[in-house]
Amino acid sequence: MGRGRSGDLLPLVNSSAPGKIILFGEHAVVYNRPALAVPVTQVHVDVEVLDSSSRPGIWVNAPGINLNAELNSLPTDHPIASVMLKLFQSLGIFQPPPMDISITSTIPVASGLGSGAAVSVALIRALTLYLEQPLTNVQVNEIAFEVEKLHHGTPSGIDNTVITFNKPVYFIKGQPIETFKVGKPFTIVIGDTGIFAPTKESVMDVRLLWLRDTNNFEHIFNEIAQISLIARRSIESGKPELLGEFMDHNHELLKQLTVSSLELDTLVQAARSAGALGAKLSGSGRGGNMISLVEKETAESVSNALLSAGAKRTIITEIT
Numbered sequence: 351m352g353r354g355r356s357g358d359l360l361p362l363v364n365s366s367a368p369g370k371i372i373l374f375g376e377h378a379v380v381y382n383r384p385a386l387a388v389p390v391t392q393v394h395v396d397v398e399v400l401d402s403s404s405r406p407g408i409w410v411n412a413p414g415i416n417l418n419a420e421l422n423s424l425p426t427d428h429p430i431a432s433v434m435l436k437l438f439q440s441l442g443i444f445q446p447p448p449m450d451i452s453i454t455s456t457i458p459v460a461s462g463l464g465s466g467a468a469v470s471v472a473l474i475r476a477l478t479l480y481l482e483q484p485l486t487n488v489q490v491n492e493i494a495f496e497v498e499k500l501h502h503g504t505p506s507g508i509d510n511t512v513i514t515f516n517k518p519v520y521f522i523k524g525q526p527i528e529t530f531k532v533g534k535p536f537t538i539v540i541g542d543t544g545i546f547a548p549t550k551e552s553v554m555d556v557r558l559l560w561l562r563d564t565n566n567f568e569h570i571f572n573e574i575a576q577i578s579l580i581a582r583r584s585i586e587s588g589k590p591e592l593l594g595e596f597m598d599h600n601h602e603l604l605k606q607l608t609v610s611s612l613e614l615d616t617l618v619q620a621a622r623s624a625g626a627l628g629a630k631l632s633g634s635g636r637g638g639n640m641i642s643l644v645e646k647e648t649a650e651s652v653s654n655a656l657l658s659a660g661a662k663r664t665i666i667t668e669i670t
């Protein structure tokens with residue numbers, strides 16, 4: 351319970367959703383190949399909903415994006431408004447009650463860590479709790495995917511899925527959700543180029559190249575699919591040390607898809623030189639993040655090497 355402006359106790363609900371990284375298979379996943387993704391719980395979106403009966407309307411306060419506005423004043427395709435409108439529509443709610451919504455996030459925007467999908471998932475969960483109409487994970491995932499489609503053109507749905515289920519997923523577009531177990535924990539260092547890189551653009555560029563050179567691109571996608579498959583087996587059977595080589599190979603294939611960049615290649619190389627077992631870009635590329643597999647003891651030194659090579663920030667995360 352929270353305390354309202356008049357001092358009355360008001361109902362309060364909150365919800366949180368993690369960030370994510372794609373370990374293997376980005377871009378190929380758009381073409382129905384498998385990809386592996388895991389949640390990153392060190393970064394998250396938090397949503398809080400309060401009863402605001404003292405003033406009409408639905409107020410959204412998201413300081414991270416300088417937003418403090420009433421829902422009706424926002425364009426219907428606004429990233430936050432669109433989540434709420436989709437949700438009300440699917441719940442058949444035409445006159446939602448007044449409320450105050452606060453959204454805070456520690457996930458960097460447009461950098462491959464799933465910030466958009468995490469906002470959708472946390473917001474959907476908080477609102478359904480507040481409206482006392484809880485949904486299953488599958489339903490939350492479906493609505494979050496509808497929102498992803500509004501903003502990203504032809505997304506595979508991997509971001510909303512791994513974030514909704516908050517577990518490692520082996521993802522194939524349009525197929526039932528498969529989560530999987532990690533046989534032995536392993537450590538990943540994430541390095542952020544700090545470069546804003548919209549997913550929609552690199553996905554579109556890959557599509558144009560695929561249309562021009564279909565055989566070659568299909569061949570690359572098949573190689574990436576093999577990597578995702580073997581990587582999943584290695585993780586499940588407790589041999590994560592094998593992933594380093596697969597990461598290096600996957601990065602080379604992503605370069606062939608033209609989605610790497612000088613900054614990403616520099617960070618990948620810096621991680622390897624500092625003792626990482628392997629490294630690759632993660633997500634849509636061109637900017638955003640890269641990931642590297644490390645022995646726990648070398649995590650700090652790889653992280654420092656990434657910062658010296660130009661990373662704007664790093665995250666050390668244990669995949670369990």
Ligand code: PMV
Nearest residue numbers: 376377462505506549633634
């Ligand atoms: O949202 P990002 O940057 O993690 O990239 C998504 C991964 C892609 O495979 C490039 C696109 C998709 O929809 O799967």
